[in-house]
Amino acid sequence: MALIKSLRKALTLSFVLISLLPVVFFGVFSLQILNRNLQSEIEEKNLLLSRSLSREIDVFKSESMDFLKLIKDLTEENEIASESETDDLLLSMLSINKNFDMIQIISAEGRVRHLAPVDENIRMMNLSYLEIYKRTEETGEPLWSPTYISPQSGSPTVILSLPMKNGMVLGYLNLDYLSRIVEATNIAGTGFVAATDRDGTVIAHKNRQFVRERQKLVSLMPVKKGISGETGTYRYSHLDREYLGSVSRTESTGWIVLVSQPVKEAFSSIYTIINIVIFGSFLALVLSILIAYLSLKRILQPLAYLNNDSRFAAEGDYDRPFHSSKYSEINQLINSFQVMIGAVNQREMKLKELQFFLKDIINSMPSALICVDQDLNITLLNRTAEKRLSDMDDDPMGKKMGVLIPRLKGEESAIKESIEKGIPKEIRKLRRVEKSHSYFEDILVYPLVDYEAEGAVIRIDDVTEKTKMEELLIQSEKMLSIGGLAAGMAHEINNPLAGIMQTANVLNKRLIDKVDIPANKKIADELGINLDDMKTFMERREIPRMIDSMLDSGKRISSIVSNMLNFSRKSDSRKSTVSLSVLIDQTIEIAGTDYDMKKEQDFRNIRIIREFQSPMNPVVCESSKLQQVFLNLLRNGAQAMEKQTEDPQFIIRIYHDQKNNMACIEVEDNGPGMDEDIKSRIFEPFFTTKPPGIGTGLGLSVSYFIIHEEHRGQMNVESAPGKGSRFIIHLPYSP
Template sequence: MSIRKKIITTGAAIFLVFVCLALMNIWTHRAVLSNQQIRDAVDKRLSDIEEFERWKNTAIQMVSEAVATGHVHTYANAPFSPPVGPFVQEGALIEKAGKSLIGLIVEKESTSGKIEKTFERLRIEINDLYYRLDERISTVLAKAQFDQVLGQEASEQNALAPYVLKSLNQLTLVFQNSLISRNFSEEDRGLVAKNQRFLSSQLHLIDPDGTIGALFEKLFDRFKTLDAFILESRTSLEGFDTRIEQAKAAFEKAVESTEVQSMAASAQSDLDEANRRLEEASGLNLTVVVVFLFFVPLFLITIGIFGLDTIIVDPITALMKAMKHVETGNFDVTAPVGAQDEIGKLANAFNVMAKEINTKIAEMTHLNHVLQKSEEKFRLYMENTHDGVLIVDDDFKFEYVNSQMSHILGYPLEEIIGQDYRYFIDEESVRLVAERHRLRRKGVDVPSRYEFTIVRKNGEKRNVQISVGVTKDSNGNEKSVGTLLDTTDRKIAEQEAQHLRNQLINIINSMPSILVGVDSDGNVTQWNKTTQRCTGISASEAVGKSLPEVFPQMASEMEKIKKSVETKEIIQELSRPGFLEDDSGYEDLTIYPLTSNGVQGAVIRIDNVTEKVRMQEMMIQSEKMLSVGGLAAGMAHEINNPLAGMIQTAGVLKNRLSRPDLPANCEAADSAGTSMQAIVAFMDRRGIPRMLDNMLTSGQRAAGIVSNMLSFARKSESAFSTHNLVELIDQTVDLAGSDYDLKKKYDFRQVEIQRQYASDVPPVLCEASKIQQVLLNLLRNGAEAMQEMAGNGDGYQPRFILRLNHEKEAGKVRIELKDNGPGMDAATCKRVFEPFFTTKPTGEGTGLGLSVSYFIVTENHGGEMNVESAPGKGTTFIVKLPLEPKEPLRRHTSLFGS
């Protein structure tokens, strides 16, 4: 073969070598570009996954907060707008399920508000019944105390009153507990039934007119309504809870259907596969380059042996040395170019190829570094997530867990990797988890998110929530990839916070006082149910607004509130005139400074103390009356002694001056130089006997008045004896005849008295002073009422008609006192015997006179007392006394002590 042919053959061989090298370079370059595209796609996918996960976690947090608190904020719809990206369809599923769940929570919250209003209405109705019953039963007790002051012992009816009051308090306690706990237990129903049986069998003893019994019937009816409504409201709320749980499950299913952890793992798998292919391409390219560059020089050396040393051997030898360097991995070598012939061109081509290979290797090194950084970023994300991340193989063994997973399980990583995951699960949860794992590997559609219990290394059991999916590695092997979240502390905290919040709200709203919280600027922060009821403004309307705006009556107190906040001192105003309802009431105002979480404010408390103040006033008035009564008795006693001397002296004068038949008178006249006949004649002419008779009559009348006053004012010890009521009534009328009020221009002597006494009225066993007190009180009240009509000046004549009859069949004596005064309407007649009830202006009456009279007649004497009246037709009081009480009469106490 000629040299030309050898050269041509060599050139052809070299050409083929470079063609192969070019093809390998092209292939390697395409592999690099493909790897770059895969890396960019993986980065984009990871970025989309991160953004979607952030939005999904925000939505899950908002829904969890709404489910835990049962309250939806006004901005709750904002997190449900999914980000634009490849997960729009998955985000739409979460958005739809989340809005459905939020809607149910809003509906439940609205229904709960309506239920609370109904409970409040029932509480108000039952509290009203309680106050009315307490008032009537307290009246019975007050009557008993008053009678005890009057010297009476307690009757069986009044002895029963404390037990009735205790029964009322027990029933009210059951109601309050039922409202707080929203539960009416069998024990509560038994207690109500027990008290109902007790009241039905005993109440008539203290409730002759049935008013207390009727109120108790209404109270028991409200208890039945409360029991039924508790069951109804509980059923309604449980229905909402069931629907919310279903919506929650649907939401969780929507969240589970959009799990992106498997997508991240798949992206990592694609990245690993691209790296592997790039490494294979690089290795193959390097092998081809090394192989071809080795055999071509060897071929050229063989040609040089046949005589081409000068033209070919030396350049090729140099080129071969350069290739040796390339073979060792040194791509920075340059082959010498001796001439611009074929070998020189080959050397140039070799140098260009070596430079390109060096460039490609540098690019591959850079790509490997970038891939390594991407993998480190991915691992950093996995290691710093709040959820535990795990990968489990076909044999139920952990292949990978992050540090958070190690923290949740309480084991170090080396004790977890390769361990069967069922080893860390509670016995009751093993079957559930294993069955779901098995079904998921078979392709059965099971929920990917569920809860179970794990056992930590120290034996502690914790509640966890897992979200798991199935993926494949580069070899096609299926792996279970999931995230684990410890929910134990969150559930405990949510339950405790909800319990404390509900308990505090119930305590504040159940207090009868007005409670208002304000901040340092005077804006409302707290508004309880009592405040809402008194102002008519709900808490939602009041909170956040200025206190004077929603509570104008407190505008004048803002300076005091500001002072209390600044000085941190409690400010109190006790028994101040009320400004909530009317001017006749009294209230206690207390301002408490408050500092919460560094924010200053105050709590205003307002208590209605009207009844307390009025009771104090009545006690003071009662003490005044007792003092006046004692003073009057003392004065009467002191007047009685000189009055007796005057009457006795008048009688002695009459005997000595008008009795000529007495020897002592005649002797004294004779010794004085006159006679008794002359003295008698003188006395008759001067009208002295008539004067002495007037003196005796007036003195005896005054003595009778003093005697009646002493008898009325003297404290007795329930001395019951038989009395003639005719004499007792006339004696009382005489005593009333001395009653005169200069301020009111009231004089009992101006009243006409008509007596209509039956002749067959027998004596009655009674306490005379107490019956006198009753009659005197009725006469005085009637006379004062008629005096108002007498002031009209139209010829009106005040008149009393006193009737006394014997009801033989009933064994009673009937006393009627009828006047022709202004009369009373039906509403006044119903309340006329209630303690502290009066139609007189403030300060002119205590409202105790008729109630005390009613107690004396009904309790002390076992009788009856009624009133008949109509406006403009006068008033008739009817008192019926038994001839002999059927039961022993007991001593009672008054409202103000013994």
């Protein structure tokens, strides 16, 4: 019987041989700490250099402003000096400070009084248009202008303004001094120092061409940080190279100083140390690996067999026998593997059955189900969702949801929020348009809260029909509410109107028709009034005409109120025999009093041409519903002709259609008309050409339903752009 060796002893011996590895790892760890410390020192050194240059620029600007203040004081002390004496004073001061290209004394009117060097073409020039002049006048404080390239010197220049008693001092400061400071700063290698204004425009650089061309460095990340008010040292990339940039700001003007070096040049000494340590660690590591390999080779072979046998089992070959080993520990491990594989085989079979069962449930759902990961990539679709994406050439798995389903792109933020917070999200009535038809969907987002990978299940339900029914119910409720309100108002109007008309009738009888009644004679005798003279007086004052006008207006109000009551009365689906001409006249009268139509265009300004066949048989119908249809047509036509037709008119025809033995009603306008696309969809629910908030798109669809379904009639439209529209309704005399 072969001797079975202990794997524990063999592994112990091998691990002793590779114990040197922690020493190497400790060295690498120490190197990392050293590397970070050295990098921090270099970054701090560059930042200190940048801040030092910023302070030097601040000193330069402060001394320049102090120089102008000296000129201001000397000028104000010698107010009685002649023009030439003042010019000589400025020339002598300009010779002291070579950084100024020109100094000007500006009068209170904004004109150049004195200047150096003297230029008679400039003297008395009006500079009040300059922005810095205006700002100094407003604030009364010393100011700096934005930098610019001087056309005389070709150098970057800035104007300093200093208010004085009767005007101000302007100094044109040449900024070449800043470039000399930058050039004197020693940066190793290809590094550079640059100064920019608050907009990132170069005002100092060792390459003077950059300054003359006013190149901008706003594309460099450190400059962006400086413009936003931040200072520090940053790593950034430029022209495929990585740089180390330290940025600071001057206190007075917010100019930016950038000290930049390629990272490789800045950290070259560190890289040398790192390379040496890495090479030594690599040699030590290779030696340790070689020793470990030689030691473990004898005991790793059985593990290799076990690994190979396990791979076959992982691929589904559960019946393949395992290799035996001379190590007892490995034999125990093999037996445990075989028991485990048997259990895995049983569980896998049950899992497959459950997967098929769940897949059948998911695929049988009428809702579309879409699974996405945290980046909104599609991971699973059920059969309904696959059908909706059946026109896709590529496999949708792994693709972005917003790319494959564009209508959901606007909801990506809501879906991501649901995933991040683990809270279900509901999106109601999302509208989508396919082939000129509108559909509505409810979207429910369920985050995967008990799953290792973050994501969500998105359920999409088609609720188009449900939405249409809800809108129709809402519209019906609105119409019932408006009808009830109109009926209430009509009753409230009728009561005082009856009193007015009764009183007008009494006045007419007492003062016009029967002026000589006994009661009138008695009071006239008491007052000494002649009734004939009183009657003549009232006739000459047109009192009878006024009373007749009151009675006529009252009758008209009574007729309008009666029509409103008839139109607003709730229908009990009872049909009655109705004269179409009378019904249309009542509808036209209601349209003339409709507030929604009058606030945009008075309906009474529209000419109504009636072409009614007489005699005409009545029809059996629900009059209030037919009035709703006619009122919808008149309202839509009036709105279509609004501001687009100089002489708006309706032609309303009623005649007998002998061919179909039906009553025919035509409502024709001279509005802008419709194209074929609009005409083909005019009776669809929710379709409207009006701006949002003006119409619901239900008026004509409800009218079409009333004519077709409730009266067994026909409703068609004829129209062309620029030729108006004509709606044709056919009604049976007895449906």
